[in-house]
Amino acid sequence: MKINNNFNNIQESYLFSMIAKKTNEYKKANPDKEVIRLGIGDVTKPLCKEVIKSLHDAVDDMSTAEGFHGYGPEQGYEFLKEELVKYYAGKGVCLSSDEIFISDGAKSDLGNILDLFDKDNTVLIPDPVYPVYVDTNTMAGRNIVFLNADGNNGFLPLPDESVKADIIYLCSPNNPTGAVYNFEQLKEWVDYAIKQDAIILFDAAYECFISGDDLPTSIYQIEGAKKCAIEFCSFSKTAGFTGTRCGYTVVPFDLVREDTSINKMWLRRQTTKFNGVPYIVQKGAAAVFTAEGQKEIKEAIAYYKENALIIASALDKLGISYTGGKNSPYIWLKCPNNMSSWEFFDFLLEKANVVGTPGAGFGKNGEGYFRLTAFGNRENTVKAMERIKEAIEKYL
Amino acid sequence: MKINNNFNNIQESYLFSMIAKKTNEYKKANPDKEVIRLGIGDVTKPLCKEVIKSLHDAVDDMSTAEGFHGYGPEQGYEFLKEELVKYYAGKGVCLSSDEIFISDGAKSDLGNILDLFDKDNTVLIPDPVYPVYVDTNTMAGRNIVFLNADGNNGFLPLPDESVKADIIYLCSPNNPTGAVYNFEQLKEWVDYAIKQDAIILFDAAYECFISGDDLPTSIYQIEGAKKCAIEFCSFSKTAGFTGTRCGYTVVPFDLVREDTSINKMWLRRQTTKFNGVPYIVQKGAAAVFTAEGQKEIKEAIAYYKENALIIASALDKLGISYTGGKNSPYIWLKCPNNMSSWEFFDFLLEKANVVGTPGAGFGKNGEGYFRLTAFGNRENTVKAMERIKEAIEKYL
Secondary structure (H helix, E strand, C coil): CCCCCHHHHHCCCCHHHHHHHHHHHHEEEEECCCCEEEECCCCCCCCCCHHHHHHHHHHHHHHCCCCCCCCCCCCHHHHHHHHHHHHHCCCCCCCHHHHHEEECCCCHHHHHHHHCCCCCCEEEEEECCCCHHHHHHHHHCCEEECCCCCHHHHCCCCCCCCCCCCCEEEEECCCCCCCCCCHHHHHHHHHHHHHHCCCEEECCCHHHCCCCCCCCCHHHHCCCCCCCEEEEEEHHHHHCCCCCEEEEEEECCCEEECEEEEEHHHHHHHHHCCCCCCCCHHHHHHHHHCCHHHHHHHHHHHHHHHHHHHHHCCCHHCCEEEEEECCEEEEEECCCHHHHHHHHHHHHHHHHCCEEEEEEHHCCCHHCCEEEECCCHHHHHHHHHHHHHHHHHHHH | CEEEEHHHHHCCCHHHHHHHHHHHHHHCCCCCCCCCCCCCCCCCHHHHHHHHHHHHHHHHHCCCCCCCCCCCCCCCCHHHHHHHHHHHCCCCCCCCCCHHEEEECHHHHHHHHHECCCCCCCEEEEEEHHHCCCCCCCCHHEEEEEECCCHHHHHHCCCCCCCCCCCEEEECCCCCCCCCCCCCHHHHHHHHHEEEEEEEEEECCCCHCCCCCCCCCHHHHCCCCHHHHCCCCCCHHHCCCCCCEEEEEEEECCEEEEEEEEEHHHHHHHHHCCCCCHHHHHHHHHHCCCCCHHHHHHHHHHHHHHHHHHHHHHHHCCCEEECCCCCCCEEEEEEEEHHCCHHHHHHHHHHCCCCCEEEHCCCCCHHHHEEEEEECCHHHHHHHHHHHHHHHHHHH
């Protein structure tokens, strides 16, 4: 028996455990202080009424012989996929429902999609980055090339023709930097991918935070993308489904490599290694697309965006530079006074009683940066930014 | 870009599409005939009241800021894992809750567990078999050795010391044959696995159909198994969760290979490539373990077992030999008159208007056999067996 020794090469992430440890130690030593967390990437608002109603109805379905649903299609129920076809049509993207696969979340699919590709492919991953891209490829023993995202390119790196890549990860709006690619920039990536015969894995989990038509919310809004890109999206941030688990992955029919349909490969993978998302959950997700559902989720997103604006405005007043905050729930700021990520973490914890996420945890280019998130409640967000302002004005 | 060409080696399964095609053609040609399906492996009874109540309560939790659950632990909530610790204790198996991982079903985990093992391992799979074992390993390019299960060994093959294996699949009660290993037989497998340094992947999805204490319901009831086995189980057949999606996988702390804890590897795999089972679903699953929940699910299992008995008794009267039916929802019968699996399928469809599953679809040793399932309703099961009896007595 040989184990998969690539697991030994995965770096242990101490980021969130270290944050928890430092926070708990501080709270223990200062039990009278109220600590506010602006570090989490998890939503806090409850599911909207329309979704709740649909979930209850679906539970009732499961209580009768007539309404009961056993095994469903692994790729998702048509009733939900058809809603997504319409959702994409609203973006000007024409998809067949068989190009859409309902999943239990973008994280699962971003990892599982790698089953379709040979170990012997070069993977291009921006740094800083959502750690899952790196870890899943390391686990499979693939060669990773990092792409520098930094202040010089506004954390929106563009392709370098001299770099050979087979699998390319892009995340826009980006986690952790909040930066968003525009149409021209994404077109460069699509052209590069086609020239390289590469496939872009496009993580669109935060697309709902983009306002207006100036920025792309789907890579398929770029000409040629159906020939070179798989898109991953989720109800997690759109509709507060982080604990309810539903996402979707788009694999276009036009995506063909070595004369093989990647769509057919993914269908085969999913029918073999997955059994679909719960009927109840898919019914809940479908309710997001009713008129009332859309109204409610847009209110929730607007609420989080207002939080982001509050954070961004406070940083503007302090003269601290940042990316994100406008079409993203993340604000990625340059630590003041050239502090390191962890120095600034300690400073905010001790002097402002606010917990954020040190950028160094997202890769070497994250050093010297810091992530704040808009997913808290209003009162705490306002209070946290007032405290941060006071602390910086007083001590720095 | 190189695709994973192992996908080309996966055999297309025409089994269920062929069954659907033949059935639909027959129904179209004979619109007056009422066709009964005794072929499906899916449950038909609705979720029990206690589970429904708990699902509704959990949906209500998600509707308030206080009760809302965002990201949960990837390995499952403690409230459900603790119930499983008690469930296993009732079988005489002592587990820590950190040895239990909640999943979206046994099928997913049976495939995903392979991430932990090197490609260069020899896989031992019984034939006939649940096709997922073969397909997931073919997808990863592993060498498969088949183990003959047939009438000579009662479809319960035992280890052959001369065969080298690293990964061993066992399913008991078996799908499709319904055969169940006893303590002595499983002990032989455990001893063999330890001697070979192999790991047994034990599929216990049908354990709840075993009555009495004469047969093992968990491989950990066998001494030494914690050093060589991973157990996969599910609420699908126990509590009708085929469309609600919840299962669990046990990876003991004692399972160590190459000085590496397999439990820690699986935790790393799951935290990286999975985001947990919906809070709502886990709350529903936990309700299975209340006194009322246990009473209700036992009634449902008893109902299906009574169906199995009706099928088995009819076969007894016809003098047709079979395995299963007693501690299993599956009845695996020898086709009468040496008919092939598909000949008998056509015979039953045309002469009795009953649809079953041809054994040939489960591997070469399935040829000449046929699977009937106990998951239908009582009325149809009784009627189907009467029709089968009449048809066989009249035509064969």
